[in-house]
Amino acid sequence: MKKVLTTCGYCGCGCNLYLTVEGGRITGVLPKPDHPVSQGMLCSKGWQGHGFARHPDRLDQPLLRQEDGTLKGVSWSEAYRAIAEHLRSVIRTHGPDKFAMLASARCTNEENYLAAKLTRAVIGSPNIDHCAPVWLQRSGPGRPPTALRKSASPTPSS
Numbered sequence: 001m002k003k004v005l006t007t008c009g010y011c012g013c014g015c016n017l018y019l020t021v022e023g024g025r026i027t028g029v030l031p032k033p034d035h036p037v038s039q040g041m042l043c044s045k046g047w048q049g050h051g052f053a054r055h056p057d058r059l060d061q062p063l064l065r066q067e068d069g070t071l072k073g074v075s076w077s078e079a080y081r082a083i084a085e086h087l088r089s090v091i092r093t094h095g096p097d098k099f100a101m102l103a104s105a106r107c108t109n110e111e112n113y114l115a116a117k118l119t120r121a122v123i124g125s126p127n128i129d130h131c132a133p134v135w136l137q138r139s140g141p142g143r144p145p146t147a148l149r150k151s152a153s154p155t156p157s158s
């Protein structure tokens with residue numbers, strides 16, 4: 001069994017964990033005992049949130065909508081080019097304040113910082129918001145961020 005150190009992607013707390021990997025597949029999670037944030041504990045999302053990685057519906061490449069309304073798989077460079085062209089066109093035609101960024105509680109602090117810089121300093125729009133007020137209210141009562149727990153064994157493969 002291989003252990004891969006990573007940062008939990010489920011909220012901005014930044015808990016560290018090890019993904020346990022067998023045969024190229026994620027089989028479970030182990031907390032990092034000496035991490036300054038998580039201190040060997042994870043909440044239920046950290047323990048169980050890896051299932052999406054092997055879900056059959058998970059997208060494995062960008063999809064670009066075509067003129068006939070269908071979606072076509074494209075490369076990342078093609079997708080980024082299309083996004084940049086569309087954003088330039090919107091900003092040129094309607095002004096930078098017609099651009100809005102919706103960041104995410106599932107991004108790291110560094111990613112959210114970059115989202116704010118891109119929106120305010122590069123594009124020149126004041127419109128940036130974050131899903132935390134909605135997302136954390138919904139998941140908060142059942143899954144408070146302080147509901148961390150320790151376990152000696154990795155989560156079972158689902």
Ligand code: SF4
Binds near residue numbers: 008015038
């Ligand atoms: S509090 Fe839970 S969801 Fe947030 S980073 Fe830690 S384990 Fe992940």
